[in-house]
Amino acid sequence: MRAIEQGVATCPACHQMVKIPDTSSPGQSTICPRCQSVVHSRIPNSIQQTWALVIASIVFYIPANLLPMMHVHTFAGVESDTIISGVIYFIKSGSYLIGFVILIASIIVPITKLIILIYLLISVQKRSSLRQHERRKLYRLTEIIGRWSMVDVYVVGIMVALVHFGGLTEIKAGAGANFFLLVVVVTMLAAMRFDPRLIWDTKE
């Protein structure tokens, strides 16, 4: 028995079941009597908004990878590091673990998230009834791993704070870090706008 067929929905804030007075379309809303939050059967325009945010983060992801994350100023000149050059540097110099952590947090996690979201959006738009349990797990995964991409931004911040030796060595944040930050925040928003209940809406 599904809530949308019974004309009820769960309040997103206090998890109480609320009756939706007008069930003509899934986007109809009501006010939760317990906590005064707006309750929808389905997040309105969830698919369109998620698509928009996904496309925005793909656009931001390009300069995030091409532009340098940070600039290392030394007396010998300026050296700029992008995400990929950082990973290559660590693997070449033998720090496999740290190279691996950065590889996962800043390359694999954002790309995986975007691929999962695109797959979920397309399958929901096709009203596919295949592999619903697996898709639910994929959605949980995007929600959980999304925040961890921030690691790279924090690393830049801490390096900037600690490496301040005037003319000797100095680290400054690069433009790529800003774009990378935008990728993380926008993909987090995209995952929040996606309504997982749509995965189970397979009937017209």
Added chain:
Amino acid sequence: MSAHYFSCHECDEISIVTDINKPGRYKCPNCGHLLFSYKPGMIEKVFAYNLAALILFFVTNYFPFLAFNIVGNTSHANFTTSIYYLFNEQEWMMGSIILMTTIVVPLTRIILYLMLFAPLYFGYFPRYAVQMLKLLEKLLPWGMLDVFLVGVLVSIVKLVKMGTIIPGTSLWAFMIMVFVLAAAQAIFDPHQIWNIIDKERMKQNEGLTV
């Protein structure tokens, strides 16, 4: 007996829980999503953990966090030094996001928890409980101290090659705080608080009719 209906957030399936005041984890019968988990002693534990976290938060922000030494030159950093330098270099966006996710949101959440749980612990009903609970849940994904901890560890490994890292008091306090907050979050169960709010409202309504 207090039978309760739930409709799952993930798949919209309606399920019935016959007794919501029995300890355990309750999952959606269709998709297995955790509906809620009832843990006894939740109020005491969440209150205690957040009280500890508040003290650790001030320790973290007051004492030196890390120091870094290259050929005789030492630079000192507090927990907030990165934000200071980023603002100095006109990196407004990075600076303010780091400020929000590591200082403002975590501190707000700790204070909200305490304002909510301190009265409950001492047997009173907190004012603005509904608003505070809603805000707590909205802020949850934007407090990123655990991610920052991984960032700190990665930076330490990166910098160890260039010079000497000297960990400060604040670093240890910060690590403990991350674990304390994770423990509090794992135990926290908003359903119990919503039930308390319901009971309080019923009491108030009875008072009005009598």
